Structures are given as C-alpha cells and as structure tokens.
Amino acid sequence: xxxxxxxxxxxxxxxxxxxxxxxxxxxxxxxxxxxxxxxxxxxxxxxxxxxxxxxxxxxxxxxxxxxxxxxxxxxxxxxxxxxxxxxxxxxxxxxxxxxxxxxxxxxxxxxxxxxxxxxxxxxxxxxxxxxxxxxxxxxxxxxxxxxxxxxxxxxxxxxxxxxxxxxxxxxxxxxxxxxxxxxxxxxxxxxxxxxxxxxxxxxxxxxxxxxxxxxxxxxxxxxxxxxxxxxxxxxxxxxxxxxxx
Amino acid sequence: xxxxxxxxxxxxxxxxxxxxxxxxxxxxxxxxxxxxxxxxxxxxxxxxxxxxxxxxxxxxxxxxxxxxxxxxxxxxxxxxxxxxxxxxxxxxxxxxxxxxxxxxxxxxxxxxxxxxxxxxxxxxxxxxxxxxxxxxxxxxxxxxxxxxxxxxxxxxxxxxxxxxxxxxxxxxxxxxxxxxxxxxxxxxxxxxxxxxxxxxxxxxxxxxxxxxxxxxxxxxxxxxxxxxxxxxxxxx
Numbered sequence: 218x219x220x221x222x223x224x225x226x227x228x229x230x231x232x233x234x235x236x237x238x239x240x241x242x243x244x245x246x247x248x249x250x251x252x253x254x255x256x257x258x259x260x261x262x263x264x265x266x267x268x269x270x271x272x273x274x275x276x277x278x279x280x281x282x283x284x285x286x287x288x289x290x291x292x293x294x295x296x297x298x299x300x301x302x303x304x305x306x307x308x309x310x311x312x313x314x315x316x317x318x319x320x321x322x323x324x325x326x327x328x329x330x331x332x333x334x335x336x337x338x339x340x341x342x343x344x345x346x347x348x349x350x351x352x353x354x355x356x357x358x359x360x361x362x363x364x365x366x367x368x369x370x371x372x373x374x375x376x377x378x379x380x381x382x383x384x385x386x387x388x389x390x391x392x393x394x395x396x397x398x399x400x401x402x403x404x405x406x407x408x409x410x411x412x413x414x415x416x417x418x419x420x421x422x423x424x425x426x427x428x429x430x431x432x433x434x435x436x437x438x439x440x441x442x443x444x445x446x447x448x449x450x451x452x453x454x455x456x457x458x459x460x461x462x
Numbered sequence: 463x464x465x466x467x468x469x470x471x472x473x474x475x476x477x478x479x480x481x482x483x484x485x486x487x488x489x490x491x492x493x494x495x496x497x498x499x500x501x502x503x504x505x506x507x508x509x510x511x512x513x514x515x516x517x518x519x520x521x522x523x524x525x526x527x528x529x530x531x532x533x534x535x536x537x538x539x540x541x542x543x544x545x546x547x548x549x550x551x552x553x554x555x556x557x558x559x560x561x562x563x564x565x566x567x568x569x570x571x572x573x574x575x576x577x578x579x580x581x582x583x584x585x586x587x588x589x590x591x592x593x594x595x596x597x598x599x600x601x602x603x604x605x606x607x608x609x610x611x612x613x614x615x616x617x618x619x620x621x622x623x624x625x626x627x628x629x630x631x632x633x634x635x636x637x638x639x640x641x642x643x644x645x646x647x648x649x650x651x652x653x654x655x656x657x658x659x660x661x662x663x664x665x666x667x668x669x670x671x672x673x674x675x676x677x678x679x680x681x682x683x684x685x686x687x688x689x690x691x692x693x694x695x696x697x698x
Contacts, residue, residue: 225562229551236550236587297546301603304512306535307563459530462475462516 218308226307226315227322230289234323244285244327248277249334256339263340270341271426272395272419274332274350278324278358279415280386286320286365287378294369299457309454313366317359317450324358325351344429353425357418360442361386363449364414370456389415394423414445465490465611465642466511471520473506480506482665484520488644488658493637495656496646497689503665504646505543508613511644512540524611536564539609543616545600549589553580553599556588557606564607574602577632579625594620601629605636612636614645618652630655650686659685661692668692 234241252270259266293299302312332351335341343350368385372378392402392410399407399416410416421438425431466488473481481503488494496504509515510522513530522529525537547556557571575584578598583591588599601617614633618626630652633643637657645656653659653673661668669676669692673685682688 222563225559229548229555229559232555233548233550296549297542297544298548300514301540301542301546301560302563304514304535304538304540305560305563306532306565460514460516 218310222307222311223314223318226312227318230316230319231322233289234319240285244281244323245330248281248327248331251277252331252335252339252341267341267343268423268427269395270335270339271343271350272422274328274335275354275357275418275422276390276395277331278328278354279361279418280382280390281327282320282324282358282361283365283386284379284382285323286316286362287369287372287381288375290316290366290369291372291375291378300461303457303459309457310450312457313450313453316366317362320362321355321359324362325355328354328358343426345425346429349425349431350422353418353422356439356442357422360414360418360446360449363446363453366453367449367456370453386415389413392416393419395419414442417441417445463490464488465525466644467521467523468507468510469521469523471507471510471522472518473503473510473515474518475506480665481510484665484667486660486667486670488642488660490642491637491640492657493633493643493645493655494658494660495653496644496660496662497648497650497653498662498668500648502662504662505615506665507662508540508615508644508646511611512538512613514540534611536607537610539604539607539612541601541604541612541614541617543619545596547588547596547599547603549596550587552585552587553591553602554584556599557602560603561606566606566608570606570608574605577605578602579628594622594625597621598625609641611642612644614643616646616648618647618649626652650689653685653689661689663693 252273255270255273256266328351332347332354336347368381369378372381392406392413393416394410399410402410417438421435421442424435464487468484468486471481471484472479484507496507498504506515510517511524511529513534524534527534551559553575554571557574558568561567561571575581578601580595580598580602583595588596591599597617597620601614604612604614618629621629633645634655637643656673658670659673659676660670676685676688680688680691682691
C-alpha cells in the first residue's frame, strides 16, 4: 500500500471522468430531476412524498455508483490496463481505494446537489440536520461503489455489467422497506431483506430523517453498512488476480 | 550470463496446451528476437516471463528470481500486444500515472515521449491517435522505469519503416546500456536487428541461436529462407 499510488490512481480516475462531461452532467443532474418528478407524481400527498424523499437521497448515489463503478472497473479489466498494473509495484488496495476516493467524491457532490434541490426547492424537510443526511447519502454511494467493484469481476461484457443492476440492485430496493415497511412483509421476504446490505443503509436514513435521533439501531445499521463495504472491497481485491489463465 | 531461464515450461489455456515442455534461455544485455507464426505461443511465453500467466508446470526464472516475484515488478517492463493504455487520457496523463505507480520522475516521462517520437502529441487524447501512435504510447509506458528486462510483444506492428528503424536503434541502445530485451515479431526482416533468435512453432522451440549461426547452419541466403528451412526440418 502506498498513499502516493492510491492518490495517483484517484487523480487518474477523476481525469478519465472529466473527459466525459456528458456522464458528469447526467450523474449530477438526473437524481435532482427525479426527485422533482416524484414531487409532482405525489402532488396530492405531501406527507408520503416527504417520508420517501429523504431516504431516496441515499438511494440515487447507491444505484449510480454501483453502475458507474462496475462498468469502469470492467473496462480496466478488458482494456489490458489492469494486467499491466498487476505487473507493476501497485497493491490491489491502492487501485480499489483510488477508485473509492474518486467515486466517493463524485458521490458526495451528487448527494449534495440532490439534497440542496430537495431541501431548498422541493420543500423536503427532515428531523435530522441536512449535513447528516448528506453524510449518510455519501455512505450509500460508497456502499454501492464497493458492491459494483466486486460484481465487475463476474461480468465479461458491459451488457452483463448493466444487467447486474436489475439483478442485484432492484431486489434490494424492493425489499429494503422503501415501498412497503418491512414489518408488513411476508416473513420469508423479511428474512431475505435481513441479509441485504441496502436494508441497513436505508433503515439508517429513514430513522434519522423520521425522528432525527441517532440511536443504537442507527449505529448498528451504520456498522453493518460499513462492514459490508469493507467486505465487498476485500472480496473485490481477491478478484484482482496477478496471474490469469 | 542469462537474464531469463525457462525450464520445461508447459502452459494450458482454455483446455488447449499452448506451450509444450519449453526450455530456453535469454542472454542478458542483448536483444533476443522471438519469432514464429501467430498462434505459436509467443505471447503466452512472454506472459509467463512477466508472471501474469498461470502455468501448468516448469520454472521461469528472471534475474535470479521466480517470474512474477514482488521484487521484479519494478525491474521488468512489459508491453502487451494490444495497447494497454487509457484511451480517454492524454499521452502525458497516461505516462504520468504509470510513472507515479512505478516511482519514475516527470523528467523520465518527457524522455520516453521523446524516445517513441510522440513529442508533438503529448497533450492529445490517446483514443484519437492512430493505431501506430497508440502502440508507441504503450511502448513508452514499458520504458518508464528503465527496466533491466524489457519484454515487448510485437512493438513495431503497424509502424512505418522509418519509425521501425528508429525504434530498433533505441532497442540496441538499451541493450548496450545493459538492458535485456525480448522482442516478438512475425516480420522476419526484423530478425537481423537481433543478437539472438528464438523461433517457435506450435508451442515448441524450433531453434535458439545467433542469426549468423542460423544462416551458416542452414546454408540459407537470408533469414526468412533460413526460417523456412528450419520449419521444414521440424523440431531440433
């Protein structure tokens, strides 16, 4: 591990992203537009909108970072640059943390813009401080990113990587409690949602935004989210092979 | 003195044997040409030397260490056949990134850009360059850390004759400075630039000797003819 190489990797990933202004624009603008769309879909039900909107601030970075990271990492694998880096004095964690830094920063900017629009223009209000909501949203971005890095190892093409989103992200969204509160789900579904990481990330956000208290449950949620992030990163490091067949 | 020794190396890729019990040595401080038709196992042999290939059996030793050792990562340069650089970065952004991974200086980045004659293209995005220019960016990357062993997989494909001659001249300079080069090619006229030749076919080494020895032994007029005679005679 070397801070110099980690930082150089983050700068490199950011420079690649900068070459693609359309992606940046989509990353930063689309979540805010969707929040506004939802606001008008739920025009007659301001309470429902308010209950859903705040936790959604964390869902967008989760989804987007999952997708962006899995495809970028897949490109690194298929372009031969990963193989080249693996012949160089670069630790696998240098690469993963470099990606983490660059995309974590993008996630932070995205969450901040979406939150500013939601709180400032769309009238979303939560019991928690705005800064705490943004911080939790960034946490969701990092979780999505680490899962994306991990699953990129199982995709041979970009088509496959894109399909991992409906396959792995949508079930988590359906079961995390966003659409139906978890206690009202069938016991089997509840048990499944108990082992899905997004359940905990969502639970933390919805509890904090609903009553503003940072209690033990929230602490457990955050510990699980962080644990899964680290687990996915180390599993991701395991999928980076110095030697291949 | 041999910089690379390969002892009874066998490699199987995707269920198909690619290298059969290959043994060969690469002399230090010289340019060794690895020649043979496509599909003969040149790339697999090179991948084994830089330590990215899973091998079935046998030993590959580079600078006295098993291939792929951590201590070799800063001392061995590798250029893959398909250019492995970031197409969405500029030439100098690519090289600066790989330089920081390798611990090379900004001065060195400028030097290697000059070596591959891309001085006028340093700030161009690599994906917009021609195929030959992209290959040179990839080559420049392999030169960054002034490696003691340089493994180049078809570095001159798609380059014009003038540039090919310049690159071969810089390979000769590197060897004169003590670097060991293993360069693959399927263009036989490049064999004349090499101190030693290794000819492969169907995953086996047909011959490993100096160009002059090869010509003398086969009685051929030129190297291309000599290769054909060796191939017709079958494995030694």
